[in-house]
Amino acid sequence: MGHTAATSPDRATDGPNDTASRFDPIELEILWKRLISVVDEASAAFVRTCFSTLVRDGNDFAIVLTDAQGRSLAQSTMSLPGFIGCLPATVRHFLAAYPVETIRPGDVFITNDPWKGSGHVHDVTTATPIFFKGELVAFAAVVSHLPDIGGKLRSNSSREIYEEGLQIPLMKLLNAGEPNEVLIDIIRQNIRVPEQGLGDIWAQVSGCRTMGERLQGLLEVTDLELLGAEVRRRSENAMREAIRRIPDGVYRSTVQHDGFDEPILIQCELTVSDDTISIDYKGSSSQLPYALNVVPVYVFAYSVYGLKALLCPDIPNNEGSFLPIATSAPEGSLLNPTYPAASGGRSAIGHLLPLAVFKALADVLPDKVWAAGSPNSSITMSGEHNGSRFAVVNFLNAGQGATSRRDGYSALSFPANLGNTPVEMMETLAPIKVLRRELRRGSGGDGQHRGGQGICFEFEVAPGAGDVMASFLMTQMKAPTGGLMGGGEGRPGRLLLNGEPSDPTMPRVLRAGDTVCMETAGGGGYGKPQ
Numbered sequence: 133m134g135h136t137a138a139t140s141p142d143r144a145t146d147g148p149n150d151t152a153s154r155f156d157p158i159e160l161e162i163l164w165k166r167l168i169s170v171v172d173e174a175s176a177a178f179v180r181t182c183f184s185t186l187v188r189d190g191n192d193f194a195i196v197l198t199d200a201q202g203r204s205l206a207q208s209t210m211s212l213p214g215f216i217g218c219l220p221a222t223v224r225h226f227l228a229a230y231p232v233e234t235i236r237p238g239d240v241f242i243t244n245d246p247w248k249g250s251g252h253v254h255d256v257t258t259a260t261p262i263f264f265k266g267e268l269v270a271f272a273a274v275v276s277h278l279p280d281i282g283g284k285l286r287s288n289s290s291r292e293i294y295e296e297g298l299q300i301p302l303m304k305l306l307n308a309g310e311p312n313e314v315l316i317d318i319i320r321q322n323i324r325v326p327e328q329g330l331g332d333i334w335a336q337v338s339g340c341r342t343m344g345e346r347l348q349g350l351l352e353v354t355d356l357e358l359l360g361a362e363v364r365r366r367s368e369n370a371m372r373e374a375i376r377r378i379p380d381g382v383y384r385s386t387v388q389h390d391g392f393d394e395p396i397l398i399q400c401e402l403t404v405s406d407d408t409i410s411i412d413y414k415g416s417s418s419q420l421p422y423a424l425n426v427v428p429v430y431v432f433a434y435s436v437y438g439l440k441a442l443l444c445p446d447i448p449n450n451e452g453s454f455l456p457i458a459t460s461a462p463e464g465s466l467l468n469p470t471y472p473a474a475s476g477g478r479s480a481i482g483h484l485l486p487l488a489v490f491k492a493l494a495d496v497l498p499d500k501v502w503a504a505g506s507p508n509s510s511i512t513m514s515g516e517h518n519g520s521r522f523a524v525v526n527f528l529n530a531g532q533g534a535t536s537r538r539d540g541y542s543a544l545s546f547p548a549n550l551g552n553t554p555v556e557m558m559e560t561l562a563p564i565k566v567l568r569r570e571l572r573r574g575s576g577g578d579g580q581h582r583g584g585q586g587i588c589f590e591f592e593v594a595p596g597a598g599d600v601m602a603s604f605l606m607t608q609m610k611a612p613t614g615g616l617m618g619g620g621e622g623r624p625g626r627l628l629l630n631g632e633p634s635d636p637t638m639p640r641v642l643r644a645g646d647t648v649c650m651e652t653a654g655g656g657g658y659g660k661p662q
Contacts, residue, residue, distance in 0.1 A: 154358055163350070163359055164448070167206040170346040171197050174272060175208035178339030183331030184279040185561065190527050191551045193276035195339055197347070198223050200232070200268050203451040205360045212548050214482065216449050217433025218250040219273045222257045229302045232268055235261050238309030240337055244281065244300045246293070251430035251482065252423075252475045253297050254281050256333060258305060260340035264351045272340035278329045280523035282322040285512045285603040287639050290423040290474040298322040305333070324514055324523040364452030371453045372407035374443035378496055380404050385491035387484050390610040392422060392637065396466065396481065400488035411435050411489070413461040413468075423476040425469035430482050432459045437547055438486030442493065442500050479548070480607045483507035486547045494616060503533030503583060503616035503656035506608040506625065508545040511650065513642075515600040517563045524561045526553040530652035531576050531584035531622055533613065540584030540655035542571055552587070563597035566590070572623075572651055577612075579619030579657025586625065586652035597644045604636035608653035619657030626651040 155163070175195045179187055186192045194215030195208045202223035207216050225248040226241040241259045243249050249257045255275050262270040283290075283297030290296050298319065305312055319333070320326040350356075382403050389396040399415035419425055436457050440449070447453055461467035466481065490501040508530055514523040527550045534540040543552065555566045567590040576583030593600055606625055613622035627636045628649040634640075642648065 155362055160362065163354055164363065166350050167197065168209070170343060170350065171195060171206045171208045173346050174339045174343035175210060177342040178274060178335050181338045182276070182335040183328040185553055185557050186277045186279055186525055187332060187335070189551050189553050189557055190277075190525070191549060193274065194219060195272070195274040195343070196220065197343060198271045198273060199357060199360045200270060202227055202271065203360065203364065205363060205450055207449055210549070212550070213437040214430060214433045214548060215250055215275050217436055217454070218429050219257065219275055220451060221429050222249050222275070223259050223271045223273050225302060226259050235268060236308045237261070237263050238306060239304060240306035240340070241302065242300060242305040242315075242333070243302045244298075245302065246475050247427050247429070247471070248302060250275050251427050251478045253293065253299055254278060254286055254476060256300065256336070258333065258336045258340060260337065260344060262344040262347055264348065269351065269356050270347065272343035274336045274339050276332055276336060277525070278323070278332055279525060280324040280329060280514070282324070285514055285601055285639055286476045286525070286605065287603040288423045288477040288480070288605065289638050290476055291421045292474050293472040296423065296474055296476045306337070324521050363448060364450050367447050367450050367452035368455050370444050370447045371440070372456050375404065375407050375409055375456055378404045378493070380406065383492040383496070385488050387488045387491065388611055389424075389481060389484060390607060395611075396420070396424065398467070398481070398484060398488050400492050402489065402492045408456045408458075409439060410458045410460070413459070413465070416461060417466045419464050419466055419469040419473055423474035424466070424478065424481050425473040425475045426467050426478045426482045427475060428459070428461065428468050430478055431461060431467045431485065434482050434485040434547060435459045435489060438489035441486065441547075442490070442497060477605050480507060480605060483547055498617060499536045501616065502535040503540065503577070503619055503658050504613040504622070505532035505540060505546055505584065505655040506530035506586065506613055506622070506653035508548065508550050509604070509606040509625065509650060509652050512603045512605075513562050513600050515563070516598050522562055524558070526558055528552060528587050528589050528650055528652055530608070530625070531572075531586045531613075531655035533616065533655040534577075534579055534581035534583050534619060534658035536581070536617070536658055539582045540576060542576070542585035543587050544584060558591070563594040563600065564591045565594055567592055567647070572654065575623040575654030577615045577620035577622045577654065577657035578661050579615055580659030580662055581619070581657060583613065583615070583619070583622045583655030583657045586623070586654045588649065588651050590647065590649040593642045593644050593646045595644050600642040601639060602642050602648070603639040604650070606636040606650065606652070609636065613653055613656045615656035616658050618660035620661070622654030622656050625653040
């Protein structure tokens with residue numbers, strides 16, 4: 133089969149005439165700060181009204197403003213990098229299904245289609261059209277990880293999407309302000325904690341409406357289409373200029389994941405040509421009958437994020453900074469799976485894509501790249517507690533790689549910016565007692581700069597608790613995280629159940645008195661120890 137580019141046909145570009153600046157620098161800075169404040173107010177409204185700890189404490193969401201064509205313009209300051217790359221494409225999928233002339237004030241679109249959303253069914257995306265003087269001028273879009281979506285608990289062991297939960301195709305949640313009661317009833321019937329899940333969805337609607345309301349004042353004083361074109365043009369120019377500083381050529385890397393019976397490989401071929409970069413993942417492992425498959429839009433999002441973090445981290449994130457970059461992978465491969473592939477654990481692979489980019493460019497950008505770290509881990513639990521059903525997802529961060537300038541950060545989520553769930557919330561929402569959560573001393577690799585430390589997290593299922601179904605998403609359990617430029621390796625992670633090493637792949641039933649110890653991996657060191 134041929135290669136499928138994750139950037140086509142979902143990408144949108146500004147016209148060729150959008151070259152001259154229509155704003156002086158001071159005016160542009162004021163308008164840009166105003167845009168960011170509008171989106172951050174929408175983000176605050178969402179966080180205040182949501183029901184789950186995934187948003188409030190875990191920061192597992194993003195909220196973005198796009199123009200009427202679905203081109204990203206501004207994001208909230210707390211948004212996850214992967215979601216930022218996915219949300220604009222989702223808006224364009226909504227536009228393809230619902231042409232502009234059919235969209236009315238009060239409409240709200242919804243989906244959790246992995247290929248048209250953010251990569252797995254556990255994330256729900258909503259988008260709300262924004263009108264000004266009767267004309268559609270923008271969209272407010274938000275995506276967040278629900279505490280539950282039905283099906284099996286999120287687990288790498290799922291073999292197809294039908295095991296992973298409820299699928300919501302591209303459709304309307306609200307039609308001209310009228311709720312889609314059939315869809316709402318279907319969601320309520322299919323998820324374990326409908327109050328939290330639907331509460332988070334309605335909080336998304338609240339956040340998007342807040343963005344639309346706050347944007348009206350700005351629309352009175354500026355043309356959003358012209359402002360968006362200018363911001364995107366400047367971001368695109370900055371990214372192209374940064375790419376030109378890399379010598380033209382083909383750069384390659386290989387990144388390995390623990391896998392199942394055998395390791396999973398990510399093969400990265402990065403081609404620099406003048407002011408563009410294309411990344412081809414041919415040679416990577418084939419599509420798997422497990423939930424580690426990564427859809428193209430998620431591949432694109434985290435590949436672009438790795439490049440942006442290296443080349444121009446300070447420019448705004450918007451469509452312009454993405455335009456010089458393209459990604460592709462063979463159809464039917466791990467990084468371009470075909471339906472009905474399972475993808476619930478896609479972050480375990482997708483979060484390694486920035487590392488693949490770093491390794492490919494390490495020889496030409498040695499002072500900018502950093503050594504390998506470990507993606508965050510998580511535990512999902514469900515059962516009965518205090519007379520009601522619970523379903524919770526708790527994140528545990530890991531050690532990150534060192535750079536030529538500093539030691540690696542400890543207990544940090546990269547390339548996502550997920551938060552470590554507070555112990556108090558863990559114990560409130562599930563029948564567990566946390567015994568310790570501390571840095572895993574000595575887990576970071578040696579070097580001129582040391583790798584960051586992972587986390588030791590240990591808890592006990594409370595006396596009198598009923599059966600608790602638990603699922604673990606952990607990576608870097610077999611191979612150590614690699615050092616860079618002679619730096620030492622970080623220690624792999626471990627999962628202990630009642631003191632015995634355990635495979636995190638399969639869900640488990642925990643009972644009163646059982647203990648669980650999750651140890652996340654340390655980061656690699658940079659440079660030979662001095």
